[in-house]
Amino acid sequence: MLALLSFSALADNVAEVRIEGYKFQPPAVTIKAGDSVRWTNHEKRTSHSVVFPAEGGLESDRLFPDESYQRRFEKAGRYDYHCGPHPEMTGVVVVGE
Numbered sequence: 001m002l003a004l005l006s007f008s009a010l011a012d013n014v015a016e017v018r019i020e021g022y023k024f025q026p027p028a029v030t031i032k033a034g035d036s037v038r039w040t041n042h043e044k045r046t047s048h049s050v051v052f053p054a055e056g057g058l059e060s061d062r063l064f065p066d067e068s069y070q071r072r073f074e075k076a077g078r079y080d081y082h083c084g085p086h087p088e089m090t091g092v093v094v095v096g097e
Contacts, residue, residue: 014038014070017091019048019063024083024091031073037093038070039063049084059084 013035018025020042029037039050041063050060050069060069062084073079073095083089 027091030094036072040068
């Protein structure tokens with residue numbers, strides 16, 4: 001038996017954030033609940049991670065050059081984050097209804 005999924009269940013909007021020059025670019029993204037953000041490391045030799053301190057320090061794996069981390073945000077709110085090894089690198093995801 002085949003399971004049918006609606007197109008809307010498969011169509012996930014993804015905001016892209018580049019990690020480059022020891023910065024998250026753009027530093028702030030605004031999305032809707034249910035959308036995702038993908039962080040991609042565009043550095044040549046440095047690893048980074050994405051840490052959400054308000055969520056108990058939830059942290060991605062280390063992202064080496066050309067690697068990505070993607071997260072879906074289900075609830076509206078403000079999600080501040082920083083890089084684990086470089087905490088001066090900061091960003092925010094704002095999730096609307």
